[in-house]
Every structure is written in C-alpha cells, then in structure tokens.
Amino acid sequence: MPRPARLLAAGLLPLLACGPLAPAAVAQTPGPGAPAAKAPAPRPAGPATPDPAFEAARAAFEARPEAERRAVQDALVWAGSYNSVVTGAFGRRTYEAIGAWQAKAGGPATGILDEPARAALLAAGEAARRAARFTVAPDPATGLVIGVPERLLSKRSRIAGGTRWQSPDGRITLDTKAYAPGETDLDALFAQSAAATPERKVTYSLKRPDFTVVTGETAGGKFYIRHAAGPAGLRGFTLSYDKASRDMDRLVIAIANSFLPFPGEAPAAPPRPVATGAEPAAPATRPTAGPPTGQPTAPATGTGLVVAPRRIVAVLPGSCAGPRVAGEPARVLRRDDASGLALLDGATPPGASPALAPAPAAPGEAAIVLAAGADGPTVTTGEVAAAGLLAPLQPGAAGAPVLDRSGRLLGLVARLPAQPRLVAGVLPPLTHPLVGLAALKTLLGPDAPATPARDTPPLTAGAIAGRFAGAVVGVRCGG
Structure with missing residues (x-):
C-alpha cells in the first residue's frame, strides 16, 4: 500500500498489510468458520426484572479481591472474549465474556467461574500473553508506560520525541510521543488526528479535557490514536495495522489497557461512555489511563x-x-x-x-x-x-x-x-x-x-x- 503524503502530514503512519501473529499467540481465538460461542442472553433494555443468573454471577465475581477480578478480565482479553476496559468492576460485558469463554471451552455458559475454570482461564490468558511476549514497561523516551507485543513488534528505534516499535516487515507500527508543556495542546492534536481525507476515514473520536481518542481506517488498514494531558505536557501513542488481521483487534485492547501516560501522578479518568451494567463499554477499543478512582457512573437516559x-x-x-x-x-x-x-x-x-x-x-x-x-x-x-x-x-x-x-x-x-x-x-x-x-x-x-x-x-x-x-x-x- 502506498504511503500517501496526506497521511504523513496528518501525523499518521503508513497503514500497510501485515502478516498473521504466531499461532501460539492466537490459540484462544476461534478459527475461520468456527461456530460462534453462545454467551448469556443480553439484558433487556429498560427497567426490567432483575436477572437471577446475572445477579448470581455478579455476586460470585465481586466476592473476589480486586486484583483477582482484574486478572480475570485481563485473561478474557487475551482469550479473545472481552473487549472492554480492565477495571475489576462487573457488568454485562464481563458476564457475557465469561459465558462466551465457557462455551468455547465446551461447558455451560453460566457466567460463574469455579476454581478449576478460573485457573484454566488465567492459564490460557497467560499463555497467550507469553506467546506474544507482551511486555509492560516504561518508555524512557517519553516517560509513559505501555505494553508491547515484542514477538510481533520486534524492531525498536528512537524517533523525534518518542519510540517506534515495528514488525520485521515494517507493516505494523506502534509509536509513542511526548510533548513538553506549551509545545502543543489537545485541541490541535485532536483536530490533526480527527481530520478526514478521501483516503482516511475516522470511525470514532472522543475528546475530553484531559484526553482524546481517535480511531479510523484507510483502504487497507486501521489506526488508533490516544493522547493525554498532564502537568508534564502531553503524551500518547499511535498504532497502525492491517484491517484484515482480526488478531490485532485483541492486541489493540491489551495495549490500550496497559497505557499509563503519567505514572506516579493521579490517573486521568478513562474514556467511559457506558452501555449497560456497571462497567465501561469499549468504543473503538478504548483504553484506560490507569486504574479508575471509583465506580463508573450510570449513563443518563x-x-x-x-x-x-x-x-x-x-x-x-x-x-x-x-x-x-x-x-x-x-x-x-x-x-x-x-x-x-x-x-x-x-x-x-x-x-x-x-x-x-x-x-x-x-x-x-x-x-x-x-x-x-x-x-x-x-x-x-x-x-x-x-x-x-x-x-x-x-x-x-x-x-x-x-x-x-x-x-x-x-x-x-x-x-x-x-x-x-x-x-x-x-x-x-x-x-x-x-x-x-x-x-x-x-x-x-x-x-x-x-x-x-x-x-x-x-x-x-x-x-x-x-x-x-x-x-x-x-x-x-x-x-
């Protein structure tokens, strides 16, 4: 795929075709043609009668310490069943993700993990994480913390104001970037990130006072851009990859969940437009800027x-x-x-x-x-x-x-x-x-x-x- 000048001028990386991940890294993902896993039935809209199965699953989940709840959600991400923010809060997405994983494993989709099932899920998630060599560490060039699938993005180099990780063929790229206070502002970065051209379509954009998220696609690729503001300036990352790679969507979620722009400072609230239940939805594989400081607020009508x-x-x-x-x-x-x-x-x-x-x-x-x-x-x-x-x-x-x-x-x-x-x-x-x-x-x-x-x-x-x-x-x- 060519490298259009307009994409480069917009601060994006060329979105080129990428090869598949290593088989071990996608062992938990159903292959083409596999029957869809049957998750627990969605909750009816509106003020419905409480769902006993859902409430039982919530009680079992919330009886666990927060670290264990977050570990289960993280494992569900790596198992390909959960596409939301890892918070430890239970909601409809966690319930359906557990049920989907149970169905893929050949058991009843109850939404409740007993000890053997919980251990199997955590082991499967850890195996997928290790297969991808997913490493969460500080980036010395910017000061932010981010997770990198090093098996896939094995090339690392310095760029102006940040670090670049790429696949060996250069077709998948993750860039980090830091801006000093006063160098630019979120409005300017958001306008640049959300600019559409004939070759570039924005599929989701969100702007808050302290962060922005923009996702989109080109003829052959997708991109994800996240910036956050703090006393130390602006920090963020851009990920570009081939839209034909279904496995990259899961890795985008894992990378987004690992992103911490200002470690050591009070974390900014994650972008959390809420769908149902008590947990955030994930528009455009939305990331968190760190552990939330409280329970998500229910949305307005x-x-x-x-x-x-x-x-x-x-x-x-x-x-x-x-x-x-x-x-x-x-x-x-x-x-x-x-x-x-x-x-x-x-x-x-x-x-x-x-x-x-x-x-x-x-x-x-x-x-x-x-x-x-x-x-x-x-x-x-x-x-x-x-x-x-x-x-x-x-x-x-x-x-x-x-x-x-x-x-x-x-x-x-x-x-x-x-x-x-x-x-x-x-x-x-x-x-x-x-x-x-x-x-x-x-x-x-x-x-x-x-x-x-x-x-x-x-x-x-x-x-x-x-x-x-x-x-x-x-x-x-x-x-």
Missing part, C-alpha cells in the same frame, strides 16, 4: 441542550415520567409526541448555547455531536446522511445536539439502539435519525436560539466542544 436560562430541549420517550436534568427535577412545558421533542423547565448551568443553522445540512457535510457522557460531555465527529447522521454514537446521545463545523445547530439525535454492538472491538458508525430545524423551531417558538445574520468561520471540533460543552446536560426519566 439522554442528552438535553440548554437553549435559554431554565429552558432545556430534549428527546424523551412517551413513557418518560418525572424527568430530571443534571440530577434535579424538571417540568415539561411543551412536547411534540411525533418527534419526541420536549421543552423542559429546570436548573441550567451558565454558558453559551449554539445558534440555529440557517438551513438544513446537505448530505456529506461534516458534523459534530456533543453528548452527555458518564464522566462529562463527549464530542464525536460524524457526517450528515440522507437518512440522518452517520456517526458512532453511544447510549445517552439521544437528544444530543448536532452542530455544523461553524458550531451552529442542525438538529438533535432522535433515538439510538438500546445496546449497540461492537464489531471487532470497534463501535461502527450507524445512521441515526435526526429531529430537524423545522421541528425545533415549531416546539421552541420564542425560546428558539437565534440564527446568525451572516456566516461564521469554521472551527475545530475541539473549539466547538470547548465553546458549547456547558450547554449539554444529562436527562434522565423517572428519578
């Missing part, structure tokens, strides 16, 4: 947009009773049952609200989505499509504002699947319907934000998020 003092517009299901905004009770002033739009009276934070766009967006136009996440607002890039918005959105983004590249409001996300599924560890972009400008203007009436009299210049995704993140609040139904 949806996202509300502050349009004026004590005025929030949201998309609510018809069954929504007792809405709460940012944890406080809110009152429904007006609603439109056809679109699900509702105007709420509730406590609102200070901050700027986006103006309405002068016209609906055309298909193919870039868009930014600001949603209420478990740890604060998240920003995701997408593209306007004929049927709505094409973007990798997480639960909690229903009602999230969709903005154009000038930060003007194009509409709200209408609804989302209750439990989106990952494909090869990556949350795929899906087309989500939008509530458009006409419906917003009709519902809001005099409360509708004004439309600017003239065009405004385009902004970076980071600048838009920084300007309007304060106008995004979590909305929950039923207290």
Whole structure:
C-alpha cells in the first residue's frame, strides 16, 4: 500500500498489510468458520426484572479481591472474549465474556467461574500473553508506560520525541510521543488526528479535557490514536495495522489497557461512555489511563441542550415520567409526541448555547455531536446522511445536539439502539435519525436560539466542544 503524503502530514503512519501473529499467540481465538460461542442472553433494555443468573454471577465475581477480578478480565482479553476496559468492576460485558469463554471451552455458559475454570482461564490468558511476549514497561523516551507485543513488534528505534516499535516487515507500527508543556495542546492534536481525507476515514473520536481518542481506517488498514494531558505536557501513542488481521483487534485492547501516560501522578479518568451494567463499554477499543478512582457512573437516559436560562430541549420517550436534568427535577412545558421533542423547565448551568443553522445540512457535510457522557460531555465527529447522521454514537446521545463545523445547530439525535454492538472491538458508525430545524423551531417558538445574520468561520471540533460543552446536560426519566 502506498504511503500517501496526506497521511504523513496528518501525523499518521503508513497503514500497510501485515502478516498473521504466531499461532501460539492466537490459540484462544476461534478459527475461520468456527461456530460462534453462545454467551448469556443480553439484558433487556429498560427497567426490567432483575436477572437471577446475572445477579448470581455478579455476586460470585465481586466476592473476589480486586486484583483477582482484574486478572480475570485481563485473561478474557487475551482469550479473545472481552473487549472492554480492565477495571475489576462487573457488568454485562464481563458476564457475557465469561459465558462466551465457557462455551468455547465446551461447558455451560453460566457466567460463574469455579476454581478449576478460573485457573484454566488465567492459564490460557497467560499463555497467550507469553506467546506474544507482551511486555509492560516504561518508555524512557517519553516517560509513559505501555505494553508491547515484542514477538510481533520486534524492531525498536528512537524517533523525534518518542519510540517506534515495528514488525520485521515494517507493516505494523506502534509509536509513542511526548510533548513538553506549551509545545502543543489537545485541541490541535485532536483536530490533526480527527481530520478526514478521501483516503482516511475516522470511525470514532472522543475528546475530553484531559484526553482524546481517535480511531479510523484507510483502504487497507486501521489506526488508533490516544493522547493525554498532564502537568508534564502531553503524551500518547499511535498504532497502525492491517484491517484484515482480526488478531490485532485483541492486541489493540491489551495495549490500550496497559497505557499509563503519567505514572506516579493521579490517573486521568478513562474514556467511559457506558452501555449497560456497571462497567465501561469499549468504543473503538478504548483504553484506560490507569486504574479508575471509583465506580463508573450510570449513563443518563439522554442528552438535553440548554437553549435559554431554565429552558432545556430534549428527546424523551412517551413513557418518560418525572424527568430530571443534571440530577434535579424538571417540568415539561411543551412536547411534540411525533418527534419526541420536549421543552423542559429546570436548573441550567451558565454558558453559551449554539445558534440555529440557517438551513438544513446537505448530505456529506461534516458534523459534530456533543453528548452527555458518564464522566462529562463527549464530542464525536460524524457526517450528515440522507437518512440522518452517520456517526458512532453511544447510549445517552439521544437528544444530543448536532452542530455544523461553524458550531451552529442542525438538529438533535432522535433515538439510538438500546445496546449497540461492537464489531471487532470497534463501535461502527450507524445512521441515526435526526429531529430537524423545522421541528425545533415549531416546539421552541420564542425560546428558539437565534440564527446568525451572516456566516461564521469554521472551527475545530475541539473549539466547538470547548465553546458549547456547558450547554449539554444529562436527562434522565423517572428519578
């Protein structure tokens, strides 16, 4: 695959085809054509009756010390059954991963590991880790800690500001990078990482005040970019690999889980848009910046947009009773049952609200989505499509504002699947319907934000998020 100049200019490595991993390293992965392992049935969406099997599995798992719980999750990663963050917290993903591993081993998928099964799982995970010669160690060039599959990435060299590990044929590359304080900022790195070109498609992007994550693909490859900010500056890594290698998705998860940008400092919270249960989902093989400091926070039912003092517009299901905004009770002033739009009276934070766009967006136009996440607002890039918005959105983004590249409001996300599924560890972009400008203007009436009299210049995704993140609040139904 050629090395396009635009990819190099964007700070990415060439994404070239790579060979398979050593057989011992993938012994736990089903071969092509193998029947899919049957995991425990997914939990129904909404406030369902507690699942006795799930609750029994949770009790058994949580009876173990935290170090043992984390070891089980790590072994599940190496066994190819778990594609989330290793935290030691039990949730639906851990439950299904244990069941999937049990099914592959030929036993009943109970989600509960007895002592022999637990020992077998840990042994299988350790065997896969050793086969890959996965070594977690400080990188002297940057100061960060990261895990490297040294059997696969056996070539090591210094690069400007960091270290490069490559496969012998140079087709899989892991780069670390450190920036001194003031050398650059997260906004600039995020804009660079999330830039799309005809040869380069961004499949997931997330920006928080102290870290960014961007994943994407080219014609033949995938890339994963992670940056974190701290008192010592910025640190991160970029991994590029062939999209045909299913085994690399598992290694990306292991590398991401090992990443610690500032060892010795208080760890930053990991990117954790939550799906179901009490553990973080893994959009785009999302990494952790270190052990979490507390239990993950349950996600909001949806996202509300502050349009004026004590005025929030949201998309609510018809069954929504007792809405709460940012944890406080809110009152429904007006609603439109056809679109699900509702105007709420509730406590609102200070901050700027986006103006309405002068016209609906055309298909193919870039868009930014600001949603209420478990740890604060998240920003995701997408593209306007004929049927709505094409973007990798997480639960909690229903009602999230969709903005154009000038930060003007194009509409709200209408609804989302209750439990989106990952494909090869990556949350795929899906087309989500939008509530458009006409419906917003009709519902809001005099409360509708004004439309600017003239065009405004385009902004970076980071600048838009920084300007309007304060106008995004979590909305929950039923207290």
